Amino acid sequence: MGAIDPAVIGTELPARTVDVERGRLRSFASAIGETDPVYSDVAAAQAAGHADLPVPPTFFFGLGLGRGAADFAWLEDLGVDLRHVLHGEQSFTYHAVAHAGDTLTLAPKVTDVFAKRGGALQFLVRETAVRRADGSPVADLKETIVVRDPGAGR
Amino acid sequence: MTAALTEVEVGTELPPLELAPITRTTLALFGPASGDLNPIHLDIDVARSAGLDDVFAHGMLSMAYLGRLLTNWVPQDRIRTFAVRFAAITPVHARPTCTGRVVSLDQVDGERRAGLELSVTLADGTTTLLGTATVALP
Numbered sequence: 001m002g003a004i005d006p007a008v009i010g011t012e013l014p015a016r017t018v019d020v021e022r023g024r025l026r027s028f029a030s031a032i033g034e035t036d037p038v039y040s041d042v043a044a045a046q047a048a049g050h051a052d053l054p055v056p057p058t059f060f061f062g063l064g065l066g067r068g069a070a071d072f073a074w075l076e077d078l079g080v081d082l083r084h085v086l087h088g089e090q091s092f093t094y095h096a097v098a099h100a101g102d103t104l105t106l107a108p109k110v111t112d113v114f115a116k117r118g119g120a121l122q123f124l125v126r127e128t129a130v131r132r133a134d135g136s137p138v139a140d141l142k143e144t145i146v147v148r149d150p151g152a153g154r
Numbered sequence: 155m156t157a158a159l160t161e162v163e164v165g166t167e168l169p170p171l172e173l174a175p176i177t178r179t180t181l182a183l184f185g186p187a188s189g190d191l192n193p194i195h196l197d198i199d200v201a202r203s204a205g206l207d208d209v210f211a212h213g214m215l216s217m218a219y220l221g222r223l224l225t226n227w228v229p230q231d232r233i234r235t236f237a238v239r240f241a242a243i244t245p246v247h248a249r250p251t252c253t254g255r256v257v258s259l260d261q262v263d264g265e266r267r268a269g270l271e272l273s274v275t276l277a278d279g280t281t282t283l284l285g286t287a288t289v290a291l292p
Binding site for chain 1: 173174180183184186187188189190191192193194200203204213214215217218219221222224225226229230231233234235236237238239240243
């Protein structure tokens with residue numbers, strides 16, 4: 001692939017509004033071997049002071065995903081071959097704990113593009129704000145994607 | 155050494171979290187549950203077409219394990235920030251261990267916060283994730 005056009009910086013990607021579901025939180029807890037009942041048992045969550053099952057710290061990453069190829073259309077649009085993509089860095093800043101039953105909106109934006117090793121590695125940074133319907137902030141995500149270009153000169 | 159949250163000091167270590175080996179079933183369950191459906195983690199044909207011998211685990215699976223390390227230690231509403239760099243891929247059958255250590259104590263926004271250094275290391279010694287977190291202390 002060629003170089004990713006830096007003009008993409010600042011592009012807002014389509015926002016997604018998602019209902020947080022108990023079933024998916026339980027599946028996530030099970031898949032990561034979570035043993036704390038707060039993350040799967042509503043009574044245990046409520047006993048710990050939660051309104052419902054809490055959204056665990058990293059769940060926001062995939063909250064707006066799960067549609068298969070459509071999840072990666074934004075990369076394809078930039079000319080990126082998904083097979084050459086690695087997740088480089090991921091960060092979360094938390095403002096409030098979200099729970100099952102919440103409706104959250106994820107608003108992603110491309111915030112940086114740069115290259116290293118003469119273009120053999122390209123980096124894409126995407127930041128996503130997660131908010132409730134009333135606009136109150138829940139979390140801010142920052143994701144750095146590394147695109148390997150096996151054909152680039154070095 | 156582990157300590158109650160009121161006795162945290164620089165150098166305090168979080169109780170480590172040792173995971174069972176990551177199976178293909180783990181990846182098949184984590185993909186749909188997390189929403190991360192990149193086929194490179196699920197479909198060996200796609201992995202081979204990218205020049206790899208096999209699929210490998212989602213980076214976010216290991217970050218979720220680190221999340222368990224944190225929420226085992228503090229109630230989740232005390233976590234202020236959580237960040238990682240993915241340093242190496244995690245092969246199928248790898249056995250990760252999550253560790254964390256307090257490296258700073260600060261007063262921020264009217265609360266006492268601990269800065270943590272985090273890592274995920276495989277049984278063969280490979281460090282796969284390096285991270286940081288800040289948590290509010292009581």
